[in-house]
Amino acid sequence: VKKEDPAPPEAETKAKASKAKNTVLRQPKYPRKSAPRRSKLDHCASIKFPLTTESAMKKTEDNNTLVFIADVKVNKQQIQQAVRKFYDIDVAKVNTLIRPDGEKKAYVRL
Structure with missing residues (x-):
């Protein structure tokens, strides 16, 4: 007895494509994080x-x-913004270095 051929793959892909266009995205039941x-x-x-x-x-x-x-992770732009905000002064430039004890030293030129 000879087995019947399955349906051609074109029909399956057309059905999937039309189904994908009509589906509505699901919303989560609850937020995964309590706060941002x-x-x-x-x-x-x-x-x-x-x-x-x-x-x-x-x-x-x-x-x-x-x-x-300064904190080791901040960059020069962040240091410049922080000095502007705290001291309300204009900053010309910022030079930084990491000290041997691991702290970051920032030279803020006014």
Whole structure:
């Protein structure tokens, strides 16, 4: 006894395509996260504290440069925005370095 050939694949794909166009996207029954994640590196966390060593004070007096300890993950633009927001001053440029103890030092030129 000879087996019958299955339906041609064209008919199946047409049915799937028309079904896909007509379907409505399902909405989740409940949100997977209770609250949206917030950025932990906001303006308050990006700058830790100003550095008050003798060399930092000399830079402030001679070169019009403030020295801060900043979070290691922030970049120069974020440091610049934080200084603008906290101290309400214009920033010319920001230089950064990672100290041997792992902290990031930011030189903010006014």
